[in-house]
Amino acid sequence: MIDAMKNRSALEIYKEGGAWWETEISHIQKNSIEIRGYPIEELIGELSYPQMLYLLLVGELLDDSKAALFESVLVAGADHGPRAPSIAAARMAVTCGISFNSS
Known part of the structure; x- marks a missing residue:
């Protein structure tokens, strides 16, 4: 996928439905935010701050x-x-x- 993105701007990729910025930690698209594979709406109000911090750092709940x-x-x-x-x-x-x- 990295080769396919060469010479393309992040804005162009985003407009086509791709992620603005891809990392192992978060995946952000239009109307969708995932942290370590979990939709953000499933985490908000369910995890404590230490649980969220650990998820961000280690990738486990x-x-x-x-x-x-x-x-x-x-x-x-x-x-x-x-x-x-x-x-x-x-x-x-x-x-x-x-x-x-x-x-």
Whole structure:
């Protein structure tokens, strides 16, 4: 299919009913959006944010218990933020005059 699209604009392909942009993640055509093979209208309101994120990244749906665990990992990572011990140590080292690369 890639050879057939050479020397054709994305707009021309889209006007003929083809996808504007093709990826492994999404397939978008007139009146149709699919994410990893699932119609978007089947995902909206059915998946949590962690489930959707996992689907986008990995291409698989998570059940509720795994999604809850994934959400906990995301929250825990966000919670550490700029005050994580490793970051605090680097900031302290820079403050004491150690070079940026050494910190």
